[in-house]
Amino acid sequence: MSQFDVTVIGSGPGGYVAAIRCAQLGFKTAIIEKYSVLGGTCLNVGCIPSKALLDSSEHFHNAAHNFADHGIIINEPKADLARMIARKSEVVDQTTKGIQFLMDKNKITVFEGVGSFESATQIKVTKNDGSTETIDSKYTIIATGSKPTALPFITLDKERIITSTEALELKEIPKHLIVIGGGVIGLELGSVYKRLGSEVTVVEFMDKIIPTMDGALSKELNKVLRKQGMKFNLSTGVQSVERNGDTVKVTAKDKKGEEVVFEGDYVLVAVGRSPYTKGLGLEKAGVDLDERGRVKTNEHLQTNVSNIYAIGDVVAGAMLAHKASEEGTMVAELIAGQKPHINYNLIPGVVYTWPEVAAVGKTEEQLKAEGVAIKIGNFPMRALGRSRASGDVDGFIKVIADEKTDEILGVHMIGARAADLIAEAVVAMEYRASAEDISRMSHAHPTYAEAMKEAALDATGKRALHF
CATH class of the missing domain: 3.50.50.60 (FAD/NAD(P)-binding domain)
Structure with a gap:
């Protein structure tokens, strides 16, 4: 042995x-x-x-x-x-x-x-x-x-009613992809096929997409993806999924309790793992x-x-x-x-849509629920020269700091290369940096990272320089 x-x-x-x-x-x-x-x-x-x-x-x-x-x-x-x-x-x-x-x-x-x-x-x-x-x-x-994770009343045939695994191996671009679940996996794969020409409808049980992330990120991503043509049905609970040949019908109830029906050629079940x-x-x-x-x-x-x-x-x-x-x-x-x-609080989360979404630390909602006195700094990506040069003007960076100590408690961002930019926030918070610390550090110009400096400056109460 x-x-x-x-x-x-x-x-x-x-x-x-x-x-x-x-x-x-x-x-x-x-x-x-x-x-x-x-x-x-x-x-x-x-x-x-x-x-x-x-x-x-x-x-x-x-x-x-x-x-x-x-x-x-x-x-x-x-x-x-x-x-x-x-x-x-x-x-x-x-x-x-x-x-x-x-x-x-x-x-x-x-x-x-x-x-x-x-x-x-x-x-x-x-x-x-x-x-x-x-x-x-x-x-x-x-x-x-x-x-x-599969919902108990849904039969996954892995042909038309699929999971993320099958979505990575499709033989054709769906005409209408219905995504059950407005979390990371559903939005990322929905984005893939929306860009390739599919009509994409997202059905989400909660009242917002990416529900575990900061509310401001959810609101902005919803707005941006709608602008790209993705459709959202929030506070909508799926009741059944049926396939008839190449057509799949999703029956659900909206927040008023009224029945709504969606028909497409593929359904992606993305309700978690x-x-x-x-x-x-x-x-x-x-x-x-x-x-x-x-x-x-x-x-x-x-x-x-x-x-x-x-x-x-x-x-x-x-x-x-x-x-x-x-x-x-x-x-x-x-x-x-x-x-x-x-330090599990400093494990970053990322959504790889475009623009990307990234966050580390606690959300505004969490901190308020805990009774922590906070101050918030925001800076829009469209105010950056680098963003205008590339055409990636959607999004913002939000820095949350302790009102008394100025220690950074959470950073939430949506924008070009947010998946990479979040590392700066992780490093800063690992060393318990204050918003003022970041605001005083030189950031190369023109870069997307300048938004981090500006948002931190805004959080100190001194106001951002370029907005």
């Missing part, structure tokens, strides 16, 4: 990072992945492929609508969805091969198959050919991730789950069985790839006797 110091079950951004860090720290490490390629949901059917399609569709949209403004005159462009999907697959292939290279480089043993506990220290690997192998591991890290623990054999190891089916852990991500840890989407918290990676690193270092920590 093969013996390892640490075995990681799952090779997504949490699992493979945990395995690499364990190996770097001198542990004999194994990783178990049920699919033939490494990388988990993020690299194969999530973050990476969706961003590839978002970039391709954005190029097409610009060619069709914006090139002329820049003096670039071309014939009417045509979208080759098959080539876009093929390019997406090439990007995924390159990325997953990179993970395999890192496994080899760090001398990590890779098992292809389903890993399930036989006991707290023994794991059986059931391979695709049906053969099995049992390994012994002093420590185990569960990193099995999540799967798309659920932790994936199927086949793990947690009961044999004695590992507890919580009321939502997540692996229960303490503040060190340790389960009730002391040598078993869990990270990423399978535990409580935001389902974000970078959060999982941080947790994987932390657990590896904890096993090594180090004392790492994660």
Whole structure:
């Protein structure tokens, strides 16, 4: 029987990072992945492929609508969805091969198959050919991730009634895509097909899109996406989804309780994700789950069985790839006797629509509910020379600071390259910077980042210089 110091079950951004860090720290490490390629949901059917399609569709949209403004005159462009999907697959292939290279480089043993506990220290690997192998591991890290959540009354045929996985592999551009769910996944994939010419209708149960983010971001993104042609039906609860040939009918009730019907050729169900623990054999190891089916852990991500840890989407918290990676690193270092920590308040969130949306820290709504006295600074992207030069004038940056201490408590932004700009806010808040600190730092001109300086200056009460 093969013996390892640490075995990681799952090779997504949490699992493979945990395995690499364990190996770097001198542990004999194994990783178990049920699919033939490494990388988990993020690299194969999530973050990476969706961003590839978002970039391709954005190029097409610009060619069709914006090139002329820049003096670039071309014939009417045509979208080759098959080539876009093929390019997406090439990007995924390159990325997953990179993970395999890192496994080899760090001398990590890779098992292809389903890993399930036989006991707290023994794991059986059931391979695709049906053969099995049992390994012994002093420590185990569960990193099995999540799967798309399905509403119980919806039958996913994965042809016309689809999840995000199938949306990345469509053979045609939908004529009318109905998106159930106004969160990150639904809006990103809705944006892809809207840019390519689909009619896109979003049906959201809550009274706003991206409901977990700051209300100002939700309002602005709604406005911008409506301007792009996306349709929204908020406070609308789906009752049923039926397919008849190539037509799919969604029946729902609006906020007045009246029935509304939407018809399209595809329905994307994007109502969130659920932790994936199927086949793990947690009961044999004695590992507890919580009321939502997540692996229960303490503040060190340790389960009730002391040598078993869990990270990423399978535990409580935001389902974000970078959060999982941080947790994987932390657990590896904890096993090594180090004392790492994660400040979950400073894990940024991003929506990769265009303009992008990004945030870190607490929202205005959260801080007011907590009774914290705050001051707010805002700066519109359209006031920047860089934004006017590129034509990306939608959005703003909002800085929230403590009224007494001036410490930055939250930063919320929507605009070009917000996904990259948010890193400045994360660094600032990690070092507990004040709004005045940021306002006094020199920012290169002309850049989008100048909006961060101006919003911080506005938060100090001195007012922004360029608005």
